[in-house]
Amino acid sequence: AQSVTQPDARVTVSEGASLQLRCKYSYSGTPYLFWYVQYPRQGLQLLLKYYSGDPVVQGVNGFEAEFIKSNSSFHLRKASVHWSDSAVYFCAVSGTGANTGKLTFGHGTILRVHP
């Protein structure tokens, strides 16, 4: 069975500071990895995804994530956050095989950026 752990339920940073949101996954095969963001009163939106190739993946709005297989991690980073980045961030994993749209999500990390 696959699982995702986001160990930080809440993260608070000041505007302009760097950010790292942690994600660890458990999956026996080759994982597909995702980061989604949910702004207030909206649905989840994809930030970035990884399957293969360069382990550092660039996403929207200056976000990037690094796949570290040896550590089963896929942490999300941003060099300088803006107050508008305040949202809930979800890490997710999916396996190879038939496409059924089944993603396994973490509990999410609530990010608050102080202006």
Add this chain to the structure above:
Amino acid sequence: DPKIIQKPKYLVAVTGSEKILICEQYLGHNAMYWYRQSAKKPLEFMFSYSYQKLMDNQTASSRFQPQSSKKNHLDLQITALKPDDSATYFCASSPPGTGGALETLYFGSGTRLTVL
């Protein structure tokens, strides 16, 4: 404008009743999904449909029945409601592509269901 419309946004029901959650997508996608997010659990996959056919069902209870009357509709009927069914239900869709599990999901803003 939202491309995936879920109605209603909020729903309060009594135990034992039946409700239908509406989902319509205007992205031209052929695959649609339901996910559930309850207070203490992460977002959980429930169903996936492709071309109006059930592809995957991870919901143990038959009280949850998806209904696809049109290609861009995937409603969710829930019968004999229980307080444990209280959650936010998200509809999602994905475009046709090369297949595999890497398709991007597009989510609606959810229906928050409270069962008293």
